Amino acid sequence: TAGSFIYKYFLFIVTSLILATCSALLVKDADFVKTSGISEVKTIISGVVIKDFLSLKTMMVKLIGLTLTVSSNLWAGKEGPLVHIACCCAEFVMHFFPVLDDNEATRRELLLAASASGISVAFNAPISGVIFTLEQLTSYFYTSTKMWTSFICAMTGTILLNSFKEGIDVYVTMDNQWLGFELFGFMILGISGGLFGAIFNKMNMKFAQFRKDHISSRGSHYEVVEVLVLSVVTSLVTYPLVFPRLPLNTLISRLYKDCDGVDENIMGGLCSEHPGYSIALLICTGITACILTSYTFGTIVPAGVLTPALAIGAIFGRLLGITMESFQTSSPFLSDLCRESSNLCISPGAYAVVGSAAFLAGVTKMTVWVVVTVFELTGALTYVLPIMMTVIIARWTNDQFDEMNCYDTWIRFF
Amino acid sequence: TAGSFIYKYFLFIVTSLILATCSALLVKDADFVKTSGISEVKTIISGVVIKDFLSLKTMMVKLIGLTLTVSSNLWAGKEGPLVHIACCCAEFVMHFFPVLDDNEATRRELLLAASASGISVAFNAPISGVIFTLEQLTSYFYTSTKMWTSFICAMTGTILLNSFKEGIDVYVTMDNQWLGFELFGFMILGISGGLFGAIFNKMNMKFAQFRKDHISSRGSHYEVVEVLVLSVVTSLVTYPLVFPRLPLNTLISRLYKDCDGVDENIMGGLCSEHPGYSIALLICTGITACILTSYTFGTIVPAGVLTPALAIGAIFGRLLGITMESFQTSSPFLSDLCRESSNLCISPGAYAVVGSAAFLAGVTKMTVWVVVTVFELTGALTYVLPIMMTVIIARWTNDQFDEMNCYDTWIRFF
Numbered sequence: 001t002a003g004s005f006i007y008k009y010f011l012f013i014v015t016s017l018i019l020a021t022c023s024a025l026l027v028k029d030a031d032f033v034k035t036s037g038i039s040e041v042k043t044i045i046s047g048v049v050i051k052d053f054l055s056l057k058t059m060m061v062k063l064i065g066l067t068l069t070v071s072s073n074l075w076a077g078k079e080g081p082l083v084h085i086a087c088c089c090a091e092f093v094m095h096f097f098p099v100l101d102d103n104e105a106t107r108r109e110l111l112l113a114a115s116a117s118g119i120s121v122a123f124n125a126p127i128s129g130v131i132f133t134l135e136q137l138t139s140y141f142y143t144s145t146k147m148w149t150s151f152i153c154a155m156t157g158t159i160l161l162n163s164f165k166e167g168i169d170v171y172v173t174m175d176n177q178w179l180g181f182e183l184f185g186f187m188i189l190g191i192s193g194g195l196f197g198a199i200f201n202k203m204n205m206k207f208a209q210f211r212k213d214h215i216s217s218r219g220s221h222y223e224v225v226e227v228l229v230l231s232v233v234t235s236l237v238t239y240p241l242v243f244p245r246l247p248l249n250t251l252i253s254r255l256y257k258d259c260d261g262v263d264e265n266i267m268g269g270l271c272s273e274h275p276g277y278s279i280a281l282l283i284c285t286g287i288t289a290c291i292l293t294s295y296t297f298g299t300i301v302p303a304g305v306l307t308p309a310l311a312i313g314a315i316f317g318r319l320l321g322i323t324m325e326s327f328q329t330s331s332p333f334l335s336d337l338c339r340e341s342s343n344l345c346i347s348p349g350a351y352a353v354v355g356s357a358a359f360l361a362g363v364t365k366m367t368v369w370v371v372v373t374v375f376e377l378t379g380a381l382t383y384v385l386p387i388m389m390t391v392i393i394a395r396w397t398n399d400q401f402d403e404m405n406c407y408d409t410w411i412r413f414f
Numbered sequence: 415t416a417g418s419f420i421y422k423y424f425l426f427i428v429t430s431l432i433l434a435t436c437s438a439l440l441v442k443d444a445d446f447v448k449t450s451g452i453s454e455v456k457t458i459i460s461g462v463v464i465k466d467f468l469s470l471k472t473m474m475v476k477l478i479g480l481t482l483t484v485s486s487n488l489w490a491g492k493e494g495p496l497v498h499i500a501c502c503c504a505e506f507v508m509h510f511f512p513v514l515d516d517n518e519a520t521r522r523e524l525l526l527a528a529s530a531s532g533i534s535v536a537f538n539a540p541i542s543g544v545i546f547t548l549e550q551l552t553s554y555f556y557t558s559t560k561m562w563t564s565f566i567c568a569m570t571g572t573i574l575l576n577s578f579k580e581g582i583d584v585y586v587t588m589d590n591q592w593l594g595f596e597l598f599g600f601m602i603l604g605i606s607g608g609l610f611g612a613i614f615n616k617m618n619m620k621f622a623q624f625r626k627d628h629i630s631s632r633g634s635h636y637e638v639v640e641v642l643v644l645s646v647v648t649s650l651v652t653y654p655l656v657f658p659r660l661p662l663n664t665l666i667s668r669l670y671k672d673c674d675g676v677d678e679n680i681m682g683g684l685c686s687e688h689p690g691y692s693i694a695l696l697i698c699t700g701i702t703a704c705i706l707t708s709y710t711f712g713t714i715v716p717a718g719v720l721t722p723a724l725a726i727g728a729i730f731g732r733l734l735g736i737t738m739e740s741f742q743t744s745s746p747f748l749s750d751l752c753r754e755s756s757n758l759c760i761s762p763g764a765y766a767v768v769g770s771a772a773f774l775a776g777v778t779k780m781t782v783w784v785v786v787t788v789f790e791l792t793g794a795l796t797y798v799l800p801i802m803m804t805v806i807i808a809r810w811t812n813d814q815f816d817e818m819n820c821y822d823t824w825i826r827f828f
Binding site: 126131148151152367375379388389392 | 544566572573576782786789790793795799803806
């Protein structure tokens, strides 16, 4: 009924608001706790010394702040802050080994290994963490021992994580095959992913400049009010769209699922009988998510950008998937092509997976890492080639419009 | 009947003999075509200049020789020579770009990318190739552009390969879960893998020294006779064991398959009703394969060591799997543990996969690459953690007994 809807709506807004505000209040006067932290870790591993950036106090505050942020309904991921927290841990442990005091190289190698475990634990994907450090964090120094230490760190982290909780966060089994004409769709996703990355970075920097000029300069309590307003806007917009009410990880796993045999009530409008309804829903959510994420990544609360990028990619991927599916059912030519394959012809879930890869590549400019991560999250063995192709197209497109990835633009901005 | 068995046995020996001898005759007087080639490529990428090692003639001879070797029944893989061939291709193409003549760094980067495509095509696993170059071939120089070029090369190679042939070489779907007590078995596999790597390298070097002292010194036709004898011995021993008659890739995919619902006639004794028969078969095959592989890797025919190592690991893994399965069916305690899980309790196929990973890690001392490759070949998403753990144990065990991997021992030997 309308009454119960409004009551739940109100409750949703208030809970999110309280969590987000607590997080903002907690971090507002602490140094180095704000935002993601990957950019700073990247500079530290390249050799910059930032005093107290990796202190125990930073770690505790960031850990609590991150938990509050992720629990509130903001479009924020946990991977960036987790990398920072893992590095703080490593720094703390290193205090007990005086032999490391003189050896900056080994210290950095250990920070690198810690970063690997941060990413691995965030996605529950051990190899992903190792590749992330290789592709994003080391620029010029490289020894194969680094790979070995990162590997052990990432594995230990993931085993511990899995002994506390059951199962894998985002996990679908994809065993249907793709058809030749679908490559056209994947190409569109690749181009969209590259463009998204460029637009996201532009908007993100515009918002950052706006924040610097008009909010941060007035004092830290204005920054808390900013988060407060952002939280209310986010809840106001996402609740009526039904399916984005979910936590991001659940949202992504829903988007990766195909519709046959799944209860429509769980899917929250994604498997509606009228494709037009699902398409409208996905367009609204997609655009909202883009704007909200590019604003949220940069506010004072600890927030990562990778999980939201995965989600936005999945939304636009599924949008294209559903569109192609309704084309196919109405076009006799495509239906003929499909009849030859025994399985499900066009799988909107697979498009969501490919979309995630494209958008992640667009935002981060990484390639191998994106493929490995998507592969570890979904086990999409049959889709490796389309995913790789899409990722390369996304990277190429992005290179035409943008020189830097989301972390490097922030390093320049500081 | 006995008559038809002897007739087929004879035919098997003769065909293998002809193919192996042709290969040996072809390469006996050509420089740089012999053996695997990865060790030499590794030194070239590190900066050593070997004139004519990457010529067009070398490429053609090696390509034909490799085809003959792999078709004969020798325990030889195709990945090492394919890396060499890919590098020759790259070198040939680079002649047309005079701008590269002055730039040794870019030339090496392109050779690295070519190596990536060689490994990717050998295993039909694109990411595996990229990681191989990162973990094995680059020692000190590293830029993230290398990763990007290798990625494009590996992807293009795999797409072309897949447009010529259908499906993936070694591909099983593993969706059952492992149980806690199985970790004990995986640990045994890890230790065995590490020990195998050390023993393999020792034997391989002993054989190499023997060959240098008693065969190569007498002239190249003695080397041909060596291959001839090796081929006859290989065929004589493997044919009666039934299942190793298969080409290595098919052999591996059989070993990864579980028995339920599979026709025993296809499996060639692996799924016998009497576990004792399968166990005896696997022990004989395993020991034979170890000796034959460590002799074959180093003869003049182009041969790689990775595919045989995968196969030997799969053999010993399955051996342990079958042994544990028969323990479990006879022990009430283990049966109780199994009853709680809904799926197949102990999967010999999964043990074969883990065994492959352990033995590959033991021989090559690589870790991330092994996990990524096994993952790409099998899609064993639920087994990532045991595989990683086993690989780490294998590497640790191996480090206690052996300083170098199979490629570095050869670099020292030259």
